[in-house]
Amino acid sequence: MSLLAAASRACLRATLLAVASGMLRFSVVLVGALGATIAVVSTTTAALGADAEKALLLSVAVSPDAGTVLAVGQHGTILRRESVGGAWTQIDSPTDVLLTCVEFADDQHVLAGGHDATLLGSTDAGRTWSLLESDPEAEAPFLSLWFEDPMHGFALGAYGLVLETLDGGETWDARDLAEEGPHLYGVASTPDDSVFVAGEFGTLLRSGDGGETWTVLDSPYDGTFFGALALSGGAVIVFGLRGNVYRSDDAGSTWTKIEVDASASLLTGLELADGTVVLAGLAGSVLESRDGGRSFQPKNRADRLALTGLVSIGGEVWASSEHGVVPLSGSTAHADVRAAASADHADAGTDAR
């Protein structure tokens, strides 16, 4: 009964929010204000669906002040957590598409993107959301987000889909960065404010002027890069299909392949405060580097969960996965049989081919 009631209320609220945001699209700030009033309702009834915590999640992000953690995924699911070790709450979502990325512009302003070229915005640290963009006809998802500052940002997606905003998400303009229209999966900015984008067909792009102009880099690989990671030392690491990892120490002019003991695709990466670099991806593959990303050791998960995003919260690394948000080290202890299997016999699949 209570579940039903909660569901119908959630439904009503979602409709309200959608209608409201549709009418008030002209001002994100105003939407935020309205959102805040709805948020009161929201917090009282934000019961977590039984399976939402186990849903397919594709991205997780933590606010710059480390006060808020957000994860997004299946059926428009938005999960929010306020403190380390606190409970996840499911936030009313104005969409039911698969959300693929979430990014904080600052502590309050958050953007999320997903399928049907959907973009959502929040101005209250993810408590309430409004629909900013949606274009089912495009038949393309957004896959990654990058902000130079709270006003200026990029949303990158499939088939070369790129939108840019200069007003904090209020209006968006199409940009054309890559000729062949590759899926653009990963984006990273270096400490010296270069921006790297990685994607399909080995696509690697670089901008040195905050996204004004882009250079297509010579790629060492023609497979797909799923992510890019800029390290504090200035190096850039790109990674993707079937455990391919490349590193550049010269702002993308040259790339070196890093041989790693992994056959599964790598989807996400993170540099920790102590300089440890972690890469993670399909089939529970986890790689760890203690030498600033020059070599990696496998630390695969026994449960073989596909890991899609990484954040560090209070010194602990968490991953969004196909089964909710999980602590990264959660199951490495038992990574015996399966880790060995996927690591030692990386090319076993070729026998069957």
Added chain:
Amino acid sequence: MTKALEALVFSKRIWILAIFVLLTVFLGYRCSLLRIDAGFEKLLPLGHPYMKTYVEHREAFGGANRILIAVRAKDGDIFTPEFFETLKEVTDAVFFLPGINRSTVQSLFTPNVRFIEIVEGGFTGGNVVPADFQGTDADLETVRENVLKAGIVGRLVANDFSAAMITAQLVETDPTTGEKLDYIMVSKLLEKDIREKFQSDEIDIHILGFAKVMGDIAAGASGVALFFLVALLVTAILVYLFTVSWRLTLLPLFCSIIAVVWCLGLLQLLGYGIDPMSLLVPFLVFAIGVSHGVQMVNAFGEGVWNGVHGEDAARAAFRSLLVPGWIALLSDTVGFLTLLLIKIRIIQELAITASLGVLVIVGTNLILLPILLSYIRLGEKYNRRIHRSAGQKEPVWRFLTKFTAPSVARPTVMVAIALGLIGLWYGRGIAIGDTQAGVPELRPDSRYNRDTAMVTEKFSIGLDILSVIVETVPDGCIEYDVMDGIDDFEWQMSQVPGVQSTLSLAKVAKVVNAGWNEGHPAWRIIPRNPATLSQAVSPVETSSGLLNSDCSTMPVMLFLEDHRAETIDRVVAAAEDWAVDHDSDRHTFRLATGNVGVMAATNQVVEQAQFQMLLYVYAAVVLLCLLTFRSVRASFCIILPLALTSMLGYGLMTWLGIGLKTTTLPVAALGVGIGVDYGIYIFSRMKAELEAGLSISKAYRDTLRVAGNAVLVTGLTLAIGVSTWIASDLQFQADMGVLLTFMFLANMLGAILLLPALATLLYRPKRRAAA
């Protein structure tokens, strides 16, 4: 009428005996041909809409009738040449089991188990165990890798790699011969050709599935012979204590056994087998037979007491019991026949066989027994013994007669009403269906339930599956709105507590779509583009059981945490709600197949039938009482104790955590049907005494000496006989044993304590008015 019948029966007694002998020989022969017969379909409530869905779609998607065989390495993992050798042999052995639908056999060695792998520029795939598998270390490593790629960990391979699974569907009717599958034989073969053959110090075999359950139930049911012997012995002793004569003890037992033989013989003649579930019928027939036999012997003994002997005493007994005996047996029969209301074949079979058995008792115990008694000459010695024994029992009757004193009667009735209310209060919470995990028919610690626990621990497959069938337009699986609707349904259902996971073509298509996009989970969606969608769907073959040949029907499988009634209710309600809100001309969501679909339907049928059944059984009993005694008060005196027992029975079931289901529902009807005997015997006797002008106390004292005495004995006899079941290997027999024991005892107490108390209160005012 009675007199004419009496004259006929006793004047032609030699001829009648001859007929009985011939019939017994014939039916005894038929009885020896009787086979244990178990079927899956007769457990299904085929009239229920869910089962219509099941019947329509079982061809395409198989039904609820799977077997699962887990081959487990006791130490280490499965990646040894020996293990794979065994697994291959077991897989081959499964192919050759009778009734196996061979295209549904799945194991690491079957070609329908494949892996898909994403490489630069597309897919690659192959059989998990390659065709050239030799068992070398390199081969094993290949398989290990393929297993991971195929995503069958948790399904065909244990999560900790310690076991591998073989699954297959059974077909109930052989398509070529049209013969019915013998589940018990399948179960025996599973035991002999698989478990015994391949189980070793290194390897353990766990077998699950309906066929195994039936086999184990049949095996457990074989203990019934022992219970029957124990019951027979206890009954003999009790009856002897009552009759103080071996001849008078053996005759009713003998006649009751004849009744059982006839009943089983008739069953065979009608083409039924004896089902493990309906093994209770012979017990009941025997018990009811003894109950009536004891009344007859008692009436005969009364004649002897009064100095009448042989044929005259037998005739008197025949005369006095023919009508109440008939009425009592008729009400038993009606009670059993109300079970026909429950549209589940196994219960209906039980109703028919039990009714038959009871009708047979009319012949054996109301006709044969008095004829046999008429040949008995009891000497003076017997008369002395019976007097002595009667004297010893006198204090008991004195005590019981107190219940006819208004000062005792009033509190008695009040206590009864209080008890009834307590029973009602407790019983309103009665669970429909199963209240525990595992197979409820078997003991929690049985091999089967331990196997279940092992398999659910090692694998992540649910054994409790509710399949919702989505019927849509032809090629519906490449229509975005249809697939998106299925996806939404699945997502909604996965949020319902009790749903562990889900599986459907939509879910697989999402993963395949991600596969076409190099495996990135960001592409686990139903693509809007029709070409892309058909690309995502086409790799899934119909043998997966996720779609039919023209893709117009797709099941959504919901794996539940357990099959407790409340879990089922919750999930089914959520799915029904969804169907109501979302059915359109594009797609309909139809419940339900899978074992939980069957359980849900059964629970609903049982729930719906229970009140109807009780209503009919009580209506029938009331009507019979009214017809017999032509008095509302009399009927009231007989029915109220029965109603009290029914209420307390419900309370007891709730208290013991026994759910109302196929096996326990009949008990309610049986309890009423049999319980009414006592009331009728006691009341008809008492009525006669009252009409002779005796006071109620005196009338009751006299009644007790004859009918009451017999009721006490039969109540105890039946209760003790049925209570042997509590020791059964089968949980449902143990449950039935507890409930029937309680019902017999409670009915007996109701008849000898509450009935006179009620009569006292109800009949007193009339006497005053008359005075």
